Structure formats: C-alpha cells, structure tokens
Amino acid sequence: MNNIEITNIGLVSPAGNTPEDVLSAAAVPPAPAKLSFPGRKELSGAAGFRCDLSEARGILGLMKMRRLGRLQVMSLLAARKTLLSAESKEGCADTGVYVGTGLGSLGETAAFLENMVEQGENFPKPASFINSVHNAVASSLALEFSLKGENITVAHREISFDAALWHALSGLRQGRVKRAVVCGADELNYYHVLAGSGKGLWKKEGEPFKPLAPENSRGTVPGEGAAVCVLSAGGHTGGNESPVKVLGVKFGRYRRDSSTYIDPREAGDFLALLMDSSGIKAAEVDLLLSGADGDSGLDSAYLGAGDELARRAGRVIPQGTYKQLCGDYRAASGFGFVLAALILRDGRIPAGLFMGRGNVVDSPVKTILLYTISRSGVHSGCVIKKG
C-alpha cells in the first residue's frame, strides 16, 4: 500500500526553524561556528552546528523549559511547528509516536552522572534520571499532544530515524494507527564533542566542510536537530497540491571490509531491493540525497554507491547531501527526510546540496531516494515521491 502521505512537517535545525529558512540555507550553506560550552573547559578548534532555541520559552512556556532536557525541548518545538495539537481530553488512541534518536538525552544523562560522581551519590537529580531514558522524547510528545497509540523509540546509530519510519509505515499499513508522528532528534553535547575530539572524528575549525568534495580530508562536523513529520494513510488533505508520499523504507546490516565501509555492489543491491519494494525503478530517481558527512573515507563509500546506482539506472543520478546544513548527528536522516519533503513541495533542488560534484539539475524533481551509511556496519534508505 503506497498511499502513506506526509501531511505536516516541522523542524528545529541549525539551518533554521522554518521551511523557508531551511530552503534559503540550502541554497547557500552556512559555515560551522566555533563551539563553546559555558562553564566547561574549552575544546580547542571545535566547530559545529547548533540550533537556536530562543523561541522555545515563548512557545513551550517556562515550566517545560525548566523541567525538560534540551532534546525534549527541541523535539516538542519541532512538533509544535507541524501544527499538532492536543485534540481532546480523552486523547488520540489511533495516533502513534515513532522516534529515532541515536544517543537520547545525552545532556540529562551527563547531568545525572556528573552530579553522582561529584556529590558522591548524596544529592541525586531525579528529574535528570527521568529525562535520561531514550524514550523521553517519545513520551514527551505523547504527553504534550495526548497521543495514546503505539509509542516506539529506536536508538540505533545513524539508522535510528529510518528504522522508526519503517515502524510508523508498518503501523499505518497494518491499520494499527491512523496517523503517525515520526521524529528524528539528537542533541549536540559537550561530552559528545569531547569524545569525538579524543577519537579524531572532527574537522578542525576553519577547515572546509563540503560533503562529497574531492579535496575532503578525514573527519566531519558535529551538529544537532529535531525533525518531525506527520504521516497518514490516504485521505489527502493538501488542497490542490499533489501529496508527498513515502513509498518505502529499508534498513539492514552490510558486510564490512577493513578498507572500505561498504562494497558499492552491496549498496546497489540494497538500494535495488528498496526501490523494488517501493515500486520504482532506478531510472525514476531524480535525486539521491545522502548522509555523506565530509569525511573522505565515508564520502568515498557514498560516491561508490551513487556510481553503482547510476550504472544500474543507465544515467547519472545527482547526489546531493544535507549534513552541510545540520552537521553530523545520529538522527540526521530525519532532517534529510524533512528537507526532501520540502524540496518535493518546492519542486526545485537547492544548489547548495551539491557541495562535491556541482551537478545541479533544472528539471522538476518528483522522486528522491535517501540513503544513509553508518560506520558501525548498518545502512538504511527510503523513497519519497510527489504525486
């Protein structure tokens, strides 16, 4: 059943918190900013992408800002932008919540542990413990909007959002829910940046950040964000405009090689299965939107996958990227997904998505294939289409 529509989207991202802001940024991507964490030892040379949450207090209120962690605030704010509202006191038992988050509320976990270590277990912070569970975002969304259907959180690295999307689609297709709220969220936290610095994961401040660019070196740039979409089965509510539909999602584990992340042929086989289950052919894909993160090693895996897709399609398929807008974070494919929906609504591919190959297309875009490779050996993808 390929009639799952994206009815609403909302996001909080380093590229802006409205669709207009994000599309503008996508035309000319901003540079990463120097990262500073008040009260923390300075991390020399660290740059990244952070969200502006200054509007959160006015929208969510002071109480929630005090009670909730950064990840919950970002996610609730993004969800508010989808125009979700608590529809009745009884709640909505046929709306499910599906969240993908790789690291969960890292800031709250760190706050609880720091306190535990420094205070010798004497003055614990129960609120931080409550917020530290990975499903804190999913339960906050359910509470905020009184959503009583399925409530699932996937916490699996870079495929977290796509796997959550798979379960949402299944819930809709099997009729377990009539509406699905799908969220991908992760926060940029001091310890995450510190850990990455220790492992040499980040590019140095001032170093170009252009995913898929031939001159790329090793490393990426940390980021954060929350992207929310509301899906429903059929029942198009978008007026005269053609709906944007989710045709299929897939995720799995690939065979790792010590020198490459994934053999291009295996990536090609995976994408072929995804397209087959989505009812499209490779030649129909107008844009491959990938999670390439500017690291030369991972970029080469994405380029190999793109070349293999082109070989099977019999033509070059433009490969755009999105992490130059939001930075690298586990659930970033949620941002990519919402960006893809915006592009399909807008009908044009922003030039700033092509940091590497410069192959901007002029023809209208109707079908986007999203693809994500995780360094841990899992990969995922989905297909969305307008009309």
Added chain:
Amino acid sequence: MKREVVVTGVGIISAAGSSAAETWQALKAGKSGLSPFSLLPSARYAGIPVGQLPAELSSLSGLERASRPDHLAVIAARQAFKQSFPGAGLPQPEKTGVILGACVGGMAESELFLQRLLLEGVQDTGLLRFHECASSAEAVAGNLGLFGPCETISTACSSGSNAICLAADMILSDEADIMFAGGTDSLSRLTVNGFGSLLLIDPEGCRPFDEERKGMSLGEGAAVLVMESGESAGRRNARVLARLSGWANTCDAYHATAPAPEGDGIQRAIRGALRNAGLSPEDIHYINAHGTATVENDRAEAAAIRSVFGEHTPPVSSTKRVFGHTFAAAGAIEAIVCILAMENQAIPPNAGLHRPDPACPVRIQRSLESADIYRAMSLSLGFGGNNNCLILESPGKNSE
C-alpha cells in the same frame, strides 16, 4: 488465513540461571536470585538486594572487548541459536535479522570515563566506545552472521517485549524470515542511583503485589527468542516452542514515570493484543505481570487486569523477585517464562508474596501449581507510560 509467527529457540541468562532449564528450576522453587549489590562501587547502595551476575562474562560470551550488555546478549542469542538450529547454519543470513531492546548500553564504562575525568583529570575516551546501546544488537548480528534488519528499541522497561512485537511485524511484512528478538541490560550506577533517587527501591528485596511492598529490586540479564513465520519453521522442520498470537503497544500519555492510576493504557494494550490474536479474555490461562512491586505499578496493573478479565481473573504472577527488574531484558525474559510455563504445564509462583494487597484484586499465584496452560499473556510497562502486551500460545494442543 492469518500467517503465524512462531518461536523456535530461546536463550536466557540472569541471576536466576544461565539457561532456560536453570531458569525454570528457579521459577518452580520461587527462588529469589537477589544478592547484595557488589558488582559496582557504590557508597550509598552497596549491599541492596539486586539480581546480579558474575563480574567476568567474556569467558561465557567469547567476546574480548564488549560492554556487559553485549556479553549478555551474545550469550543468550547463542543459546537460542543452538536450540533453533541444532547442527545447522542459517538458511538465509540476508533474511535473518536482530532486534534487541536495550537501555543502558555501556553505561558502566561511561560512568568510569566521567569519574576519571572529573576526579582525576584523565580523559580516556576509549571507555566511551560501547556507550551506545546499539552495540548489543550489532554484537549479536556479527557473532551469528546475520545480515537482515538490525536495530535497537529503547522504550525503557518495555523495550524487550516491544522488540518481540516489532520482530513479528517484520516477519509478517516479509522484511525478514527469521528474527532474533529480545532484550539485554546490565546493572549500572546510573540506574541504581536513578531509581534510588525516586525512592523506588525496596531495601528488603521486591515483593510484588504484597501489601507491604516498598519498591523494586534491580537486576541484569538478557533473553533472546528465535522468531520466524510458521512456513519458515515448517520448511526446515524446526521444533516450535510457542506461537506469538497477539501483541499490542500503547501509551498512557499520562505522566513521565507513573502509570495512569486505573491502568487505562494497560487495558488498551491487553484488549488490543486479544483482538490481534482473535481471542477472548477467558481464553487466557496465565498472566505474567510486569509487577515491579512499586505501589503505583502493581495497583494500576491489577486494575487493568481486573477491568478486562472481570472478577475471575486468570492466575497472575510477577517473577521480578526471581530475576530482579532487568529493564530492557525484562519483557523478553518474561516471554520466556510464559513459554516455560506452557511447556511444563505449571504456573510459576509470585515469589516474595506474604500478604496480597487488597488494592490489587487479581488472583495472585502463591505457589507452583500444575495446570492446563495453553495461552499465556505477558505484560510489560515502561517509563513514559509505555505498555506492551504479548500473547503466547502452546503449539502442543489447540485447546479450547
């Protein structure tokens, strides 16, 4: 005709034993697996009763470098594999996947990282390599050579049972033929201090549904089920241990930690699972309750059971005193308890019960009892009002 999902292998490790057989012995005897907390240093909680395993697990798992939940998950998965595939390999690794529930991940190492950083100024980021709870599912997939879907569900204490539901969904959607599904978690200072800070730990050990209960006992462990379609099991002549005939997940949308007092969300999960299975309440012969032994949990759960099943509820027992509350592993462990109860045609007792709480008006099973059990229900609840209900059926008799 509705396709069926069956269980063809189980693996389990907990403070109650390192195999299904040992686990059943402990369950039969109502034997508590709790012992004084000594696994991790804790000035405040040393000695509280917990369900803990030996500190060294690598000799059992065969993994050299892994987090504690990874070791536990691989041990359980190997047992399940051995039972389901005796002397044979996987038929199609690309169509075989793994979904595990996990909450804690390599938290013990992360705690050590912070302690060394904050107290000694030493920055050993290598300790964070297993921080993410995703590593356990990947360890199982890597160890068994699985190349199908691989993911981690983290819905707090209902993670393991949600993983089982979602695995069934993947099988019915033809995304996979066979799924290794379950949960794993270890003790950590975060969880001990966290539940302690909420005043939810009973210093005398948990006493589910008891009038004087004061909270939970924490534990650690892993349980993995091999699940597949009936056709897949038939093709390879696998022995079917149970059918997963119904399941449902709901959310209370009531409070971040406390369950809705009348168990509204739990009721909906039970009714949803019964509907999914095409069964009536009277078809259920045993309920393994989440039964954490917190005042609110047990009351809400009992209210929900009573609301669906009426005055004459099936026998109910919580087995948390046997294992401790093993978080993400709990739902999978208790699904296996249901399978063992059906295999052995006996209802495991509610260990730790002295005087049933009249505010929990359900039929609590006080001692081991032989009974005709062909359909068992397992309930799991988690933070955020996350509710799960599984219904398992014995393949041995198509009973009425």
